[in-house]
Amino acid sequence: IVSYLVLGNYFFNGLNFFMGNLIMFHDFLLIICYFVLFFILSLMLSMVVFSGSYFNNLGNVVLEVVWTVIPSLILLGLVEPSLTLLYISEAFSFNNGQVLKVVGHQWYWSYNSDLINSVVQDSTDYDSYLITSDLVSGDFRLLEVDLPLVVLANVPLYFFVSSSDVIHSFALPSLGLKVDAFPGRLNVGVSGGVSVGCYWGQCSEICGANHAFMPIGMEALIYF
Amino acid sequence: MLASLRLCKSVARLSQPGLGVTARGYGSAASTAPVPPGYTSKEMESVISNGQLSSYPQVGRREWVGHGRGGMPNYFDCLMFPYPAIRFREWDSAYEALRQKEKGDWNNLSIEDKKKLYRHSFRYTFSELEAPTGRWKLSIGILMLVFSGASLTMLFIKKVFTPAFPKSFDEEWMMRSMWKQIMIGFNPVQGVSSKWDYENNRWKE
Numbered sequence: 088i089v090s091y092l093v094l095g096n097y098f099f100n101g102l103n104f105f106m107g108n109l110i111m112f113h114d115f116l117l118i119i120c121y122f123v124l125f126f127i128l129s130l131m132l133s134m135v136v137f138s139g140s141y142f143n144n145l146g147n148v149v150l151e152v153v154w155t156v157i158p159s160l161i162l163l164g165l166v167e168p169s170l171t172l173l174y175i176s177e178a179f180s181f182n183n184g185q186v187l188k189v190v191g192h193q194w195y196w197s198y199n200s201d202l203i204n205s206v207v208q209d210s211t212d213y214d215s216y217l218i219t220s221d222l223v224s225g226d227f228r229l230l231e232v233d234l235p236l237v238v239l240a241n242v243p244l245y246f247f248v249s250s251s252d253v254i255h256s257f258a259l260p261s262l263g264l265k266v267d268a269f270p271g272r273l274n275v276g277v278s279g280g281v282s283v284g285c286y287w288g289q290c291s292e293i294c295g296a297n298h299a300f301m302p303i304g305m306e307a308l309i310y311f
Numbered sequence: 312m313l314a315s316l317r318l319c320k321s322v323a324r325l326s327q328p329g330l331g332v333t334a335r336g337y338g339s340a341a342s343t344a345p346v347p348p349g350y351t352s353k354e355m356e357s358v359i360s361n362g363q364l365s366s367y368p369q370v371g372r373r374e375w376v377g378h379g380r381g382g383m384p385n386y387f388d389c390l391m392f393p394y395p396a397i398r399f400r401e402w403d404s405a406y407e408a409l410r411q412k413e414k415g416d417w418n419n420l421s422i423e424d425k426k427k428l429y430r431h432s433f434r435y436t437f438s439e440l441e442a443p444t445g446r447w448k449l450s451i452g453i454l455m456l457v458f459s460g461a462s463l464t465m466l467f468i469k470k471v472f473t474p475a476f477p478k479s480f481d482e483e484w485m486m487r488s489m490w491k492q493i494m495i496g497f498n499p500v501q502g503v504s505s506k507w508d509y510e511n512n513r514w515k516e
Contacts, residue, residue, distance in 0.1 A: 100500040107500075138441070140391040225487025228479035285495045 099261040102286070104279045105176060106263035112168045119161060179277045184243030187236065188212070191248070191255030191268040191290070194297035198236045202310065217300050230287045232304035240283045240307040246276040256291035257303060265291055281307050372401040376432075388435050398432045406431055 099106075134141065188199040190212070197212045204210050218231040238244060248257045250268035257276065258265040266276035288303040370384045379396025380387045386395045400406070409428060412420065420428075429436070478484060489503065496504045508515045 100498040100502050102499075138390070142391050222479070224481075224484050225491050226479070227488060227491075228477060285497075 102281055102284075103262040105172070106261060108168075108172055108175075109263050112172060115168065116165065119165070176277070179243070179245070181245055184245050184277075185239055187238065187244060187246050189236070189246055189248045189257050189266075189268070191250040191252075191257065191294070191301075193252050193295050194290075194301045196236075196255075196257075196290075196301060196303060198234075200237050202237050202239050202308070206310075215304065217302055219300075227287070229300065230289075230302045230304065232302055235285070235304035235306045238281070238305055238307045240309050241280040243280060244278040246278070248274045248276060253294045254292045255294050255301075257288070258291040259286055259288040259303060259305065261286050261288075264288075267292060283307050283309055370397055372403075373397045373399070374402060386434070388433075388440055390437070390440060393437075395433075399434045400431045 100110075185201040187201060190197045192214075195214050195216045197214045199212045203213075213234050215232050215234045215236065217229065218226070218233055222228065222231065246257060246264070246266055248266040248268045249272060250270045252270060254270070255268040256265055257268055259278075262278045262281060264276045264278055266274050268274065284307055286305040286307070288305075290298055290301045290303070292298075294301075373384075373386075375384050375397050377394050377396050379385065379394065380389060380392040382396070384397045386397050386399055388395070409424060409431075412424065413428060479488070492498070492503050493507045499505055506515050507513075
């Protein structure tokens with residue numbers, strides 16, 4: 088939230104096994120990108136700065152083979168983390184975690200949380216609105232929510248996301264999650280266990296006038 | 312305007328004393344001037360090629376001496392193609408006399424003769440070609456003008472047409488907000504909470 092003042096990673100810190108690995112993969116990719124960028128930049132700068140004729144050798148088969156093989160080797164090296172992450176994000180069974188139902192409306196979310204259902208009898212869906220007035224000094228202005236999604240910590244989370252009117256998107260960047268909410272469709276997003284704390288996200292699919300003002304607040308608690 | 316300035320400068324360079332070229336430039340002498348052997352109408356059919364024939368109006372009486380940059384009889388001063396296809400100046404009898412002198416002993420050629428021979432075939436020497444022009448200063452200057460104009464415009468717009476910040480940008484509010492982030496452990500890996508010493512309730516060193 089105040090992260091733009093910090094020189095460093097502009098992601099939310101990965102508080103999830105999946106997001107942590109995703110951030111490490113991103114750093115690794117960036118190293119390769121910087122390497123290629125600076126190599127090409129140095130070649131171009133040398134052509135500008137040093138005077139000379141560049142028409143001497145207009146064909147070199149070995150060079151062409153080399154600059155085909157080396158990028159393909161780089162790409163092969165990128166296959167392993169990429170495919171691993173892809174398969175990790177899909178590998179789950181709905182046996183051992185929390186089932187959380189999320190429905191997007193214009194312009195609020197409504198949740199049905201396993202934890203609350205197990206504690207409170209006759210509990211139903213509850214709506215979660217952005218707090219606009221009665222903000223206490225120190226609150227996060229566009230993220231504070233009156234009834235957050237309450238979740239058990241250290242337990243896998245299964246988000247079943249749908250919408251009641253237009254397309255929304257349920258996003259929790261700390262967990263690497265972005266699940267689109269379509270009317271008439273149920274999408275699933277999975278997260279491994281999260282530690283105790285508060286997590287925020289914002290609606291990520293344009294849904295009307297107040298698209299920027301329907302945040303997602305999640306609190307992970309321990310139940311004892 | 313810049314193009315005409317450049318033209319005037321190049322013509323002015325050509326009109327310096329000692330080069331023997333008028334302000335009208337090269338290729339403008341009368342048709343009664345002498346021509347080198349092989350370029351008269353009768354001999355053209357047998358001696359020169361169709362390419363030479365077709366390029367005669369543009370080339371004039373300048374000899375075609377090589378392949379040059381593209382094969383066609385154009386004169387380029389270029390470091391990468393140092394030998395242009397045609398000579399720079401037109402053939403005349405004074406030059407022919409010099410060429411005959413050149414066929415003899417080179418010790419008989421004075422410095423002025425050698426310079427004349429060079430300047431007949433070429434427009435610039437290599438040192439003149441590589442000499443700095445200072446044109447980059449024009450580029451940087453125009454860049455700075457444009458950049459400053461754009462910056463001033465943006466500053467004006469930002470000063471006049473932006474609304475006030477909301478309440479949550481007050482100093483005290485932002486400090487409390489950061490305290491709240493530390494308390495909930497926001498960004499514990501590399502962000503704000505990783506810089507707070509929780510045991511001693513102060514920032515880490």
